[in-house]
Amino acid sequence: MTTQAIEEFEYEALPDNASLSASLLAGAFAGIAEHAVMYPVDSIKTRMQILQPTPQAVYSGVLNAFSKISTTEGAKTLWRGVNSVILGAGPAHALYFGTYEYAKHAFGGNESGHHPIAAAAAGACATIASDALMNPFDVIKQRMQVHGSVYTSVMDCFLKVNKAEGYRAFYISYPTTLTMTIPFQSIQFATYEYLRKVLNPSGAYDPMTHITAGGIAGAVAAAATTPLDVAKTLLQTRGEATDVRIRNCNGLVDAFKLIYQRQGLAGFGKGLQPRVLSHMPSTAICWGVYEYGKWFLSRDNADQQPINLP
Template sequence: MAQDAVEDYEYEALPENSSLSASLLAGAFAGIAEHAIMYPVDSIKTRMQILQPTPQAVYSGVINALSKISTTEGHKTLWRGVNSVILGAGPAHALYFGTYEYAKHAFGGNESGHHLIAAASAGACATIASDALMNPFDVIKQRMQVHGSVYTNVMDCARKVYATEGMRAFYISYPTTLTMTIPFQSLQFATYEYLRKVLNPSGRYDPMTHITAGGIAGAVAAAATTPLDVAKTLLQTRGEATDVRIRNCNGLVEAFKLIYQRQGLAGFGKGLGPRVVSHMPSTAICWSVYEYGKWFLNKSNSEPVPMH
């Protein structure tokens, strides 16, 4: 009976005898797993969103892109730049989930019942903090993902981008990134927390709940914010373009105008398929790894609860 009590304790709210390090470590593992496992699909998404693609990098869909890239450039091309997200994802997601847990508790999100505003607000706080750290790594990643990228590794890319475009290149997309990720994470967290409580009212650790709720939350948020992601890709890869207007594009409004002028409304949906395909499993992986890590680390610090 005592063992059952240990397994059923409310791990979701981070018990008082558990340090913040449990959330940070679980978040770091979750971030690395999320980005690394689905990285090839993310590479395809970036290629499909490029506003000025080379003739060799025009794709009709995810399968066509996967086949074409693997055949003409080799399957390793799909993994170019993955070291950048691995380096950045660990600390960024540790900060992300640590901020989320702290903010959710402060906003009353750990109380019984549904607290969508608290979860959404905590998600917004988390993304502001983590994106400030992750944005340069994301820029490097996308520069290495484009067709014909000449960078040999992450450090080579960082050095060359800084030498030719300065520090501004690593943060030119940060306002746009926040404009995208704040609604993305707010919608994702609110959807996840709602579904988690609906599917698992007891609050016990249940992997299938986290996989299902995380996958649906990721798909919904990814689809809703794709237009902003297209603009972010344009800004982060502008230095690789030969088109003067693209190279000099300076913000979200200008990026939206340029996309509309060149590709119409359809341009804002570029990469929707691979973005949803990528985010649905990656978010499910992220939440399931995070919840398992939090459960495991907290369980290790918990004492059996005596039954009377």
């Protein structure tokens, strides 16, 4: 097969005879890469969103937080809980991208032209499925990120939280997570698909297009959903608080009320800077790795079958 034939092969949707495992595998690698690379910034974001921080964990910005944590607790503290993300991100993102590809095709998103509604709907379906799997891992991650965390490992955190608060603790934030991630992913996917087609109308594999579109899409979605992320952090770390009102906070409405009472409207923007700083490169990495995986797997598949070009 000629190089031209391979380049003209439509990689954006995997071939009809490609197994679902191709999309799942590409998604798993993308998810692990996305979360692991920017994990320290995510740790800072969690610390800055805590409603009742200890005096030692009050930060004026990302650089101040990085410097303070590194000098007083050690740089490796910024990586506490990363194992939880790695364990959960692989299967969760495999499910995420597998669902996305299936739903996007079903909704007509692979047809020529712009289909932001189809992309947004597919993103919503993907996040409902993946968050159901990822939520407990995310709770463990944030419990290990807070200042003064006493957990020695992912399993130690799981066992202690489950014993003290019950299995419900791992899903108390799930409705809030969905309330945040469905608009996040809908905004991200719609923005990404739009920018991808504007920047690269031919649809050929182009790493810079996927990285640029992914980074912008991640930044826009992260900024728009920060208030919901603040509420999610409160719910997922409530068991570590000594404040009775925080410990008894039970859902998104309660979280919003408490945040507003304690910090006003400014409280809903806590962690905005590190959230955007982490999501912009991590989403760019995620889409770059995922699109490369699709291209590579589709390219191999294309080599094994004849393609009739006009």
